[in-house]
Amino acid sequence: MELLKAYLDYAVFGILGLMGFIALWITIERQLFFKKVQWQDFPHHEHLNLALTHNLTTLSTVGANAPYVGLLGTVLGILITFYDLGQGQSLDTAAIMLGLAIALKATAAGIAVAIPSIMAYNGLMRNVDVINAKFRAQIEQK
Template structure:
């Protein structure tokens, strides 16, 4: 239990930090790609759609799972607090409440990663819809 106590925050916040970095990286990469895309290079609408949606599943997965990673950190933090309490250590009420409050920071961090990730995903999906509509309007003879 001491190992978990010592490394829980590093593991949870490290994983959430990595998820946040990947989400930001994908979002920026996609925005730059959409800005420089040349529709005339695509001969088929499905090839265009494949290029447009590249890595968006990863972004959606990060947005959907970041709260669960945070919740896992919270549950483990509460487990540690109750374990310490059950060991018979003389812990005052303030220390218990502090341990529980600190455990909740992992959930807050997970939500803080999830909200912008899902917002970015939804914004990028809207941009894909616009690009596909422009493609259909500008190249109606493209193979369908």
């Protein structure tokens, strides 16, 4: 239990930090790709769509799962708080509230990673739709 207590914050925030970095990297990479993509060069609509949506599933997965990682950190933090209280002989309300408040920061961090990730995913999917529409319009004009 002491090992969990010592490294819980590092593990949870490390995982969330990695997830946030991946989401940011994918967002920047896709934006740069969308700016330089030549949709006229694709022979078929599905080839274009595959190129446009590359890595977007990963971005969506980060956004969908970051709150769960944060929630896991919160649950384990609460477990540690109750374990520590069970080991002591007195019931201190301040210690309980402090332990719970500290445990909740993991959920807040998970949500803080998830919201921008989902917003980026939705914005990038809008770009995919726009580029696909331009491609279809080009095909129909021929």
